[in-house]
Amino acid sequence: MLNFESDYIEGAHPLILERLAQTNMEALSGYCVDKYCESAKEKIKAACEDKDAVVEFIVGGTQTNQLVIDSILKPFEGVIAAHTGHVSVHEAGAIEYTGHKVLTVPGHNGKMDAKELDEYIADFYADGNHEHMVFPGLIYISFPTEYGTLYSKQELTEISRVCKTRQIPLFVDGARLGYGLTSLECDITLAELAKLADVFYIGGTKVGALCGEAIVFTHNNEPAHFVNLTKKHGALLAKGRLLGVQFDTLFTDDLYFKISKNAIEQAMVIKKALAEKGYKFLLDSPTNQQFVVVENFKLPKLSEHVKYGFWEKVDDDHTAIRFATSWATSEEKMKELIEIL
Amino acid sequence: MLNFESDYIEGAHPLILERLAQTNMEALSGYCVDKYCESAKEKIKAACEDKDAVVEFIVGGTQTNQLVIDSILKPFEGVIAAHTGHVSVHEAGAIEYTGHKVLTVPGHNGKMDAKELDEYIADFYADGNHEHMVFPGLIYISFPTEYGTLYSKQELTEISRVCKTRQIPLFVDGARLGYGLTSLECDITLAELAKLADVFYIGGTKVGALCGEAIVFTHNNEPAHFVNLTKKHGALLAKGRLLGVQFDTLFTDDLYFKISKNAIEQAMVIKKALAEKGYKFLLDSPTNQQFVVVENFKLPKLSEHVKYGFWEKVDDDHTAIRFATSWATSEEKMKELIEIL
Amino acid sequence: MLNFESDYIEGAHPLILERLAQTNMEALSGYCVDKYCESAKEKIKAACEDKDAVVEFIVGGTQTNQLVIDSILKPFEGVIAAHTGHVSVHEAGAIEYTGHKVLTVPGHNGKMDAKELDEYIADFYADGNHEHMVFPGLIYISFPTEYGTLYSKQELTEISRVCKTRQIPLFVDGARLGYGLTSLECDITLAELAKLADVFYIGGTKVGALCGEAIVFTHNNEPAHFVNLTKKHGALLAKGRLLGVQFDTLFTDDLYFKISKNAIEQAMVIKKALAEKGYKFLLDSPTNQQFVVVENFKLPKLSEHVKYGFWEKVDDDHTAIRFATSWATSEEKMKELIEIL
């Protein structure tokens, strides 16, 4: 059966497994201070063109969001996200578990609007009662968003400007960063992103790794004793080499970008083919997630041949379903999918 | 200067101070197990016509919301409130501080709609991904709401029915309960409320006491070791007599209801007078909080004579301001206010 | 029946009730910004001879410990207390509830030793693994201690010196501060204490008030947005006047110290009388708590006439029981107690 359920259904890129095998018996210290972690950090800093950056490796995405947000927020602060943001909806309350509120602004196809964000903050400070409310202390956006959409350079710059004016740091969730940066519609580079964001992460789990996310604190602004905070969150990996080797491989010879591109290419072919066949889309996604509106009666049949993600009810007769491509999607499988649809 | 800023600007009803003085030198055990607490609990249970009820006294309202919600929710659950609910907006993240998310449904003049509530819960369970989301574990409503509005008996019954069907308990924040139950539009009694709610509290702070809220767990459903949880929250008052004597007084000879009625009477006179003068209201409030829409240029002048609550911007030229009456509002001051307006 | 169970069995000093009654109908803003709170704060700052101090009022002791400790500690830090400290044992895990560990050093009759404290900190930093441990971030001592004992000026100075050297702030729990400062063995003044401690509180609940503790941040070192943090903890009292009027009264004409003295005088008479009758003490307490070792078989009889606090088992045949005097203990009751014993 075909499987387009998500972008984490396969294991790791073969080069990663190879490097893990090659380095397997070397004796290395734990907790991400080994030579592979060091090398990976240097390569990521170079790719970000940011000498002052501090890079840290964490196993998973929700864990990273929880740890970064909790570490940066002061006790009287919450994080602002789009109401559709991953931290707002799909992390089982992991942010609130740390004692912090997720404040929300409207999400437009997954994206927040710089102007609405600014108004939210202005309204907060205009309220005479704001000492009884949660202070906005961090802005969270996803790139690409949970809906596969992308902020333009212009939009990111405007959000960043709001953040700077209001003196609130900007955090970019890059669980699918590769699929954003290699999108044909993307007009921003990794280095430019590193300038605009105060902290972001480069997703490995969905882009070729077995697990792992690389946090980049962009301006030497890592919270004090971050290793301790990581341990306190239960998020410090003993065999840090597992993360070091993977990211070292991904950031050698642009592997991260090359394999990301594959996902985009397959997704764009599917998108075009389905549009030609008359399918409608929930929204116009330029990345590896495509949301197709299907008549409900067709779903049982479809499910016999292909696994997809249920996304949302559109109306009584239609459902939006998601097809996700990845670094591992082959041209062959992509063609089979088009055939079936 | 006149002061209609809030319903907690005066001290306590004189009878309360008298009783505190009379009982002052009696030697009593601490932590709300003295005879005055016992007597007050019995009187409240009688007023609620609920023998199985368990009553507990807490100093303040946010503290009570925080403690009740945290004690009832299981670790995978959050509380559903109207997006304008006090716990959603004005408690500085006190609920999230306990590790639980406040989930929101739309507030209509402060009230949630039973049907929208039911749909929210249905949608939650329809989402294939709901193990990655926060389970709805408690419904929070305010009676009266933060906007002074009231649920009808019919509306409360419908919300309660949703709760029972979904097996989710119902919690009623009664910080201003007296001003709700004695409103001319109220069609429900305390005993009826006690049947519909699984837990609620009878507000003292805003209705004649120096401090204090009486939690009523209505069906012998107090969480295990509630005293310990109260202590853990820093909410266990050493000299529990302070709460016991106050509630014992408030629930002797219907004092609580008699003094609540005064607030309603004064508020209704103000409401009528202002309507006659052509003032518009933000909404139609049948309780002690009246929200009047005033042209911005009039505010500075008004502020010279009377203290009021800033509520919200209506448009560029108008602001909604709040006048709150209370058990202590005199006819004389009420007339002065009307004169000024 | 006689009652020496604790020092919070009576209500408030009569002057406090009088002032509450006098000011009762004045319209005042809430949340501790009224004129009585302001006046009380000024008087306390004057008594502490510290112009830069910031004073805040909180309802209860555990609440104060929880709020102060949580507000001061950084996320990677815990608080060091004696293993017998109130925060270590008798607050139902209120400190851990905030996410912070209580680290312990040995308690010697309730007191920590400056040298052992310093060694604890030195050992922490000597451990190569200390990023995996909880950093010491605050020192907590009680004055008097939970065992009624007192630190000498010399001992306090040494602890303070360790704190300054290690750059860790010192917090003094003064739930019974009056009974410490007026003890015959006390060789330190309130102003001197305010110089040595970074933050401490002046207990009202056990020293004449219905409720209330006055936190003193001694060197303009109040945590940012402390009002918000107080609200988030559910600890912000709506009718702040209740605390303001009480502390304003206690710090007018040295009332706080005068009434504390009464407790000490009664306690010393009891102590002397019992010693003469051959009673043994668990330890030598110079304050209002006296711990007497009694043969178990005598306890049932004693319980018929007097309420006391069970303290601890001494051996199979003996139990230490506590008699507490207070501002309200009369000479007459004290004599009755001696008679019975």
Added chain:
Amino acid sequence: MLNFESDYIEGAHPLILERLAQTNMEALSGYCVDKYCESAKEKIKAACEDKDAVVEFIVGGTQTNQLVIDSILKPFEGVIAAHTGHVSVHEAGAIEYTGHKVLTVPGHNGKMDAKELDEYIADFYADGNHEHMVFPGLIYISFPTEYGTLYSKQELTEISRVCKTRQIPLFVDGARLGYGLTSLECDITLAELAKLADVFYIGGTKVGALCGEAIVFTHNNEPAHFVNLTKKHGALLAKGRLLGVQFDTLFTDDLYFKISKNAIEQAMVIKKALAEKGYKFLLDSPTNQQFVVVENFKLPKLSEHVKYGFWEKVDDDHTAIRFATSWATSEEKMKELIEIL
């Protein structure tokens, strides 16, 4: 340079890497519901001879301790551990971060004593004030302990009996379980352990895996919505296959036990050789961690040739250092170490 610093310095057992490579391109659902996870769970249940067991996979040890303890404890409870337990000392306050206190009993070479445990609980309930204290709600022991020592079957049975009598569940931290069960002194089997413990985990990270711990809830006693709690803790791995394939391999053909045995054999040879050379040990460890007392002046020289773990200062002239063997320790390296020493 030789490296005996810890038991997690190498990667994974080669068979694991092989299986990861073989299964790499299979499309599998995430979050530990794939066929390899299912197979691994069945094999573990069979090895435990417990059909009713529920098995869950988590990435790391501190994470597992934090998640299990937080999920099992009720809000008024804490966990009892030896004062030397990993959760007491070396997890950066990860347990307290969840809001729960770690209560301690004395550790004797890392082990708690059943009698002292029982007395602790008895004393707790004997204290009239225990509603103001943290209830003991879970017992935590490590097997082997952090000092390499082992509980005998008799000792475990006694602790388990205390737990059953007191109705408190028993949790066994098995981060090094393989090295305990294959020790020559071990007189208990995995199946017997599964009968005595209410929950325990089988450590993978230190016993041949890249990462991963397998929690076993032994009597169908998994906390409700454990997947949600795992997600809320940020501990739910997206590509669950990484854990499934590893544990499936470890529990095929007794690999887990075979490779554990190697660590024990090497450790015993080192132990014997050093004893013959006159070295003293901090304690008598029958497992893969050996704690040798070395004169301080010898350490710099030693450090030139071999990496070891600093354990603790013994006296002014001596230090205890740790040599850890593992599944990966070769006879050759072991001999080199003996030579050097």
